[in-house]
Amino acid sequence: MPSNEQKRAAAKRKLQRQLAKRAEHERQRQRLTLVFAAVVVVALVAGGVFWWVQSRPKPEAPAVPAALSCAFEASPEPASKPVTKPANGPAAITPPTQDVTIQTDQGDIPVALDRAKAPCTTQSFLSLAQQNYFNDTTCHRLTTGGLSVLQCGDPTGTGSGGPGYKFADEYPVAKGKPVATTGSTFYTRGTLAMANAGPDTNGSQFFLVYQDSTLPPSYTVFGHIAEPGLVTLDKIAAGGVAPGPRGGGDGPPKIPVKIVSVDLSPANHAAPPAQPAPPAPPAQPAPPAQPAPAGH
Structure with a gap:
């Protein structure tokens, strides 16, 4: 135990x-x-x-500009020269500019078309040029004074001809809202713009501004004239205006101007040899207001 x-x-x-x-x-x-x-x-x-x-902001994909859809509609007037209208649909938006040379019998006029601001207008102009629409046509109108332009693009040479189609206005024409600035800002020396017969009636006629011009912003601006082209325009303007129905400062140029062709290859922007400047004309009273560029 x-x-x-x-x-x-x-x-x-x-x-x-x-x-x-x-x-x-x-x-x-x-x-x-x-x-x-x-x-x-x-x-x-x-x-x-x-x-x-997951909460970090995702990197955004680069914005792709939307292609503007163009509508080329038949106009009441038939085509002044056989031509096929461009296809309706999205317009090319690149490259933003396109160099072309308007070759005239008075000298070359190199221009840069502004595809970024006026894609449909640029598309139409290039289509007409590729079809030789402008070849052997005259520049039918020269104006002086408050409106200083050379107007071309009508195969009939009368100011009433066109390609048989029309399309809508582009920059700087306002779309449903007031224009923020005056037309004098847009139509300065070197501007390439469309003539028209009213809103959204663009066709083939265009005008080249050789001196600052006062116009309402009702005409599509679709390019800019290079310096050698301004030299050519100055020579034509110095020749003066043949009086027309609208008065002494609005009519055919005294120096006839014919477009030989429109070269779509990059323009040679080298300036030509300097030419003596024409003598300044004696001071004259300001001319009366002139009608704006009209055409189809």
């Missing part, structure tokens, strides 16, 4: 075993708690990274 001493020793050993088990259970609990906390932290970090990546 165990003695009291032995019983106390056995009880002590049992207590020690119980305490050891409890300590081991506590260590396991702490380890599990740490593992769970680590898992939670990792999950939170991963979730935060995912949210940050």
Whole structure:
């Protein structure tokens, strides 16, 4: 039979075993708690990274300019020269400019067509040029004074001819809103613009501005004349105007001007040899207001 001493020793050993088990259970609990906390932290970090990546602004794709759709509609007047109208639909918008040379019997007129601002007008002009529509046609009108332009593009030479189709106005003609500035800002020396017979009646006639001209912004601007072309225009203007029905400052140029062809290859913008400037005319009273370019 165990003695009291032995019983106390056995009880002590049992207590020690119980305490050891409890300590081991506590260590396991702490380890599990740490593992769970680590898992939670990792999950939170991963979730935060995912949210940050998803919430960052996405880089936007480069904006692609929308191609303007052109409508070339039959006009009441038949074509003055056989020609096929351009196809309706989106107009090319690149490259933004197109160099061409209007070759006349009085000298070349290099111009840069502005496809970015007037894509439909540029498309029509290039189509007519490719079909030789302008070849062997006269520039039928020269004006002086407040309106200083040479007008061309009518195969009949009368100012009433056209390609048998019409299309809508473009820059700077307002579309349903007031124009913010005056026309004098748009039709400065070197401007290439369309003549018309009213809103949205553009056809083949165009005018070349050789001096700043005051006009309402009702005529599509579709290009700019290079310096060598201005030299040619100055020579034609210096020759004067043959009086017409509209008065002494509006009629056929005294120096006849015929378009030989329109060269679609890049224009040579090198300036020609300098020519002596024509003598300045004596001062004259300002001419009366002149009618704006008209045509089809």
